[in-house]
Amino acid sequence: MAVVEFRKVSKVYHRHPSRPFFYRYLLDKWRRAPGERFYALREVSFTLEAGETLAVIGPNGAGKSTLLSLIGGLSEPEEGEVRVQGRAAGLLELGSGFHPDLTGRENLAVYASLLGMSARQLRQRFEQIVEFAGIGEFLDEPLRTYSSGMILRLAFSVAIHVEADIMLFDEVLAVGDQAFQAACLARIFELKRRGCTFVCVSHGAELLKRLCERALWLEEGRVVRDGPVGEILEAYQACQAANART
Amino acid sequence: MRGFQYGFLLRNLILRDFKIRYRNMSLGVFWSLLNPLVLMGVLTFIFTRVFPSPAIPNFSVFVLCGLVPFNFFALSWVSGTTSLFNNAPLIKRVSFPRLMVPVAVVLANGIHFLIQLALLVGFVLAAGYGVNRHWLWLPFILGLEVVFVCGLSLMSSALDVFFRDVRYVVESANTVLFWLVPIFYSFSIIPDQYRTVYQFNPVAAVVLACRLILLENRRPPFSLLWKLAFVSVTAAVLGLAVFRRCQRKFADHL
Numbered sequence: 001m002a003v004v005e006f007r008k009v010s011k012v013y014h015r016h017p018s019r020p021f022f023y024r025y026l027l028d029k030w031r032r033a034p035g036e037r038f039y040a041l042r043e044v045s046f047t048l049e050a051g052e053t054l055a056v057i058g059p060n061g062a063g064k065s066t067l068l069s070l071i072g073g074l075s076e077p078e079e080g081e082v083r084v085q086g087r088a089a090g091l092l093e094l095g096s097g098f099h100p101d102l103t104g105r106e107n108l109a110v111y112a113s114l115l116g117m118s119a120r121q122l123r124q125r126f127e128q129i130v131e132f133a134g135i136g137e138f139l140d141e142p143l144r145t146y147s148s149g150m151i152l153r154l155a156f157s158v159a160i161h162v163e164a165d166i167m168l169f170d171e172v173l174a175v176g177d178q179a180f181q182a183a184c185l186a187r188i189f190e191l192k193r194r195g196c197t198f199v200c201v202s203h204g205a206e207l208l209k210r211l212c213e214r215a216l217w218l219e220e221g222r223v224v225r226d227g228p229v230g231e232i233l234e235a236y237q238a239c240q241a242a243n244a245r246t
Numbered sequence: 247m248r249g250f251q252y253g254f255l256l257r258n259l260i261l262r263d264f265k266i267r268y269r270n271m272s273l274g275v276f277w278s279l280l281n282p283l284v285l286m287g288v289l290t291f292i293f294t295r296v297f298p299s300p301a302i303p304n305f306s307v308f309v310l311c312g313l314v315p316f317n318f319f320a321l322s323w324v325s326g327t328t329s330l331f332n333n334a335p336l337i338k339r340v341s342f343p344r345l346m347v348p349v350a351v352v353l354a355n356g357i358h359f360l361i362q363l364a365l366l367v368g369f370v371l372a373a374g375y376g377v378n379r380h381w382l383w384l385p386f387i388l389g390l391e392v393v394f395v396c397g398l399s400l401m402s403s404a405l406d407v408f409f410r411d412v413r414y415v416v417e418s419a420n421t422v423l424f425w426l427v428p429i430f431y432s433f434s435i436i437p438d439q440y441r442t443v444y445q446f447n448p449v450a451a452v453v454l455a456c457r458l459i460l461l462e463n464r465r466p467p468f469s470l471l472w473k474l475a476f477v478s479v480t481a482a483v484l485g486l487a488v489f490r491r492c493q494r495k496f497a498d499h500l
Contacts, residue, residue, distance in 0.1 A: 013498065073341045074497040088341070096335045101269045102262065113258045114342050118251040142269075 001085070003166060003197050004048035004071055009080035011041040011066050011221075040066040042221040043080065050085075050165075053198040055208040055229055057236055058218035064201045067218070068168045071199060086165030089115050091172050094155035100144035104135055107143055108158055115162045125161045132183065133157035153180055160187050167191070169200040185210065205233050255342060259350035264357050278358045279365050282313045289313075289430050302432055304461070307373045311460060312429030314362045315388070315452045319395055320420040322355035326399025327406050327416045334500040344493045345486075348403040352396050363388070370460045380459045383466065387455045390478040394448045397481030404492040407499050427453055445470055448477045 014037060041063045048054055056064045069075050070082050072090040097114055098107045108129065112122050130139060133154045138146060146154075156172065167188075188211065192198065202208055208215070208229060215232035217224040225232050268274045290306040293299050302308050329351040330337060330344070337344060371377075406412040427450045428436070436444055444450050451474040455466035 069338075069497060074338065076494050090340060093335065093339045096339045097333075099262065099266055101266055106262070106265065110258045110262050113251060113255040114336070114340050116251065116342065117254075119254045122254075 001050050002047045002083075003050045003085045004046075004199075005081075005083040006044050006046050006070075007081040007083075008043045008045055009041055009070065009077045009082055010039060010043055011063070011070065011075070012078040013038045013040055039221045041070070041077070044218075044221070044223055045080075046216060046223065046226055048197060048199070050197055051192065051195045052214060053192060053200070053212040055212035055215040055233075056199060056201045056218060057203075057208070057215055057233065058224075059240075061220075062218040063221040064218055065170055066221075067216075068170055068199060068201060071166065072168055084166065087116060088166040088168060089159065089162050089164030090168040091156070091159045091170065093170065094152050094159070094172050098143055098151065098155065101142055103142055104139045104146065104154060108154065111155065111158045112162070115159060116164070117162055121163075129157050129161050132161070132187070134180070149177075156184065160184065160191070164196070166197045166199065169198070169202070171202055205237065209233060252343065252346070255346055256350055256353070259346055260354045260357070263351055263354035267354075275361060278361045282310060282317055282362055282365065285313055286310045293430055299431070301435075304373050307369050307375075308432075308457070308461065309430050310366055310369055311457050312427065312453045314359070314366045315391060315456060316424065316427055316429055316449060317362065318355060318359040319391065319449045320423070321358070322352045322395050323398055323402070324413070324416055324420065325355060326352045326395065327402040327413050329399070330403045330407050330496060331410070331500065338497050338500055344496060345400070345489060348399045348489075349396055352392065352399050356392055359388075359392075366460075375461060375463075378459070378463045380463065380465045383455070383459060387452055387459075387466070387471075387474065390474050391448060391452045393482050394478035397478070397483070397485035400485030400489040401481075404489045404496075407492065407496050423447075423449060426450070429453065433457075445473050446477055448474050448481075451477075 044063075044067065056067055058064055066075075068090065070077060071084060072088045073084065074090070076082075097111055099110075102110070108126075109122065112129075113119075117125075130136075133150075133156075135146070135150055135154055138150065143151060152172075159167075188198065198211070200208060200212060212229045214227065215229040215236075216226050217232050217236050225235060268277070271277060273280070286306055286309055289309045293302075293309070294305050299305070326348045329348045333347050336342075337347070402412050402416055426444075427447065428444070433441075433444070433450075433454050445454070451470055455470060455474070458464045458466045
């Protein structure tokens with residue numbers, strides 16, 4: 001069963017020379033010339049089956065994050081069609097919504113509910129989340145006393161205990177020390193076995209190879225290649241090396 | 247959004263807002279009380295010593311009756327308007343019902359409103375006005391004010407995403423309304439031809455109704471109540487419609 005389906009999806013951003021103030025908006029409407037158009041994605045098509053893990057690779061500005069935000073339902077395409085079955089939970093930036101003056105416990109509750117957890121689910125998984133994050137006695141301290149690693153571990157731990165059908169990772173896999181990374185990978189494999197679908201954006205080739213089966217190579221908003229992760233990564237790295245030499 | 251736990255999320259967002267505001271202040275929630283008390287003192291000084299208005303007995307309680315509903319309106323409308331922009335990282339990166347953001351901010355201000363209402367009730371009783379059966383109308387009337395502010399904030403916060411000028415419009419509107427709502431003057435001195443217009447302003451209607459109930463032991467006339475209900479519900483419906491239309495584009499414009 002296809003959980004994610006993209007059909008000729010294009011995403012356009014309008015570049016404005018300045019902030020679109022009201023007069024600017026009226027001016028654009030009047031002249032019918034709305035700024036400069038910039039394609040973040042151009043006619044991207046692919047389908048993702050349940051339980052698949054997809055790596056999205058490509059240079060900066062290739063449209064990787066835009067792709068994730070379309071799957072996550074954060075924005076909508078200008079052209080084409082995006083179909084998503086089930087709930088997508090994004091880990092697009094760890095700790096969005098965390099506040100330094102609130103304690104770890106309070107931030108945990110806010111973040112969990114933002115990601116769609118119910119009060120009952122949170123009660124059931126609370127111990128597990130705290131233990132996984134390994135923040136121990138800091139739980140009731142304000143977040144500003146945390147190290148950046150602890151904040152990321154807390155956020156990651158919450159996100160990974162949300163039972164979504166599709167998990168989106170944007171450059172957030174390289175969190176914490178070796179032991180924590182190993183625990184994360186173990187948890188991700190456990191979720192995979194239960195049929196959870198993953199889409200990962202990362203520049204860490206080794207991690208992607210271990211985690212994903214399939215890769216989508218984007219360049220300037222277009223799909224360059226789509227196939228098994230090893231093959232695509234190899235081709236991508238060869239291409240990058242060639243670019244670096246010239 | 248299917249299967250989303252609205253209640254739990256809303257509760258957490260309201261508590262977050264409320265806690266952030268007072269976590270690091272030594273006086274904490276007393277700031278909620280201080281602001282209306284200071285304004286009450288100043289206005290009482292001016293309108294009993296500088297421009298005396300002898301027609302109004304107990305001027306300090308009278309003015310507090312106007313200040314408390316107005317303060318809630320002004321503060322929650324401004325903070326509701328900028329709420330989406332202030333939570334931009336969240337809106338760009340986490341998919342949750344966007345509606346929750348301005349509504350939670352307004353309701354968090356509602357907690358302060360309740361604290362200030364307790365202060366107002368204290369003053370009313372201390373001044374010798376008794377409790378009467380019309381007090382039962384208060385939750386309905388104040389509830390309508392919350393509905394009205396939610397509607398306005400939904401609309402203005404959605405528009406503020408696209409045009410950042412909206413927040414200044416709201417601030418100016420609040421300054422104008424401070425004079426146009428009968429806070430430090432009585433409704434009875436307003437010339438007849440403007441009275442209907444005044445009653446269609448829900449903030450003025452709430453102030454009037456509160457004064458009738460708390461200070462005059464009278465039920466507010468139904469002609470006032472239906473106008474209040476009509477405008478508040480219309481604002482909420484309109485706000486919801488505007489918000490729903492705009493929300494698809496929030497992540498791209500923040």
